[in-house]
Amino acid sequence: MHGRRGSATLFAAGILTGIAACGNGGAAVFHPAGSVPSGPVRSPLPGPGAQHLGSFRFPSDVSIDFTSPAPADAAGRAVIAGYQDYVLSLWAAVLTHGQNTGYLQRAAGNAAGFVRREAARYRLAGVTVKGTISYTGTKVVGIYFGTGADVLSCVDASALHRVNARTGATMGPALPARLTRYLENVSEGRGSGGTWSVTRLAIYPASSTQGAMCR
Helix, strand or coil: CCHHHHHHHHHHHHHCCCCCCCCCCCCCCCCCCCCCCCCCCCCCCCCCCCCEECCEECCCCEEEEECCCCCCCHHHHHHHHHHHHHHHHHHHHHHCCCCCCHHHHCECHHHHHHHHHHHHHCCCCCEEEEEEEEEEEEEEEEEECCCEEEEEEEEEEEEEEEEECCCCCEEEECCCHHHCEEEEEEEEEECCCCCEEEEEEEEEECCCCCCHHHC
């Protein structure tokens, strides 16, 4: 790639050290086989409103919106529930300045590394986030061997801001500027208990070829 699109892709690779993003924007390669077992099923969380992750309840001025319809099948709903738990654990870590470590049960590999890096950006108690981040067009691309899955989602963080916790003054976007809109591609793994967690993360800014669908 060349010019602006090329620099955007390089930016995505730089912010997520160790991401193995495929050249064609595809996900990790799996070879489907066998049947998909029916694991524990949870309904996707509502969009706006009170949200929580375990004992952690999100403040009223922060909304994590999931607006896509739930998959019709039980296995797909379980995968989406695992993805949403990962997302909530990411922002719980950020809002608690890294003290909430729920993401350790919901993320591994470079996905866990991304959570740690974002939480580190908010290490100071005087800085926090406020606003809304939306996850739309979320879909299960495939479930493989009953223990692996791939999910795509468009993320709009343009209404989520980095703020001064004392004054409420906006200090800039919650995420780096070029990631206010991006395509997120995650791979998930199904644990022995039947729950799903994110094992790999790739991010493509909306300005890139791979992330164009999220413009």
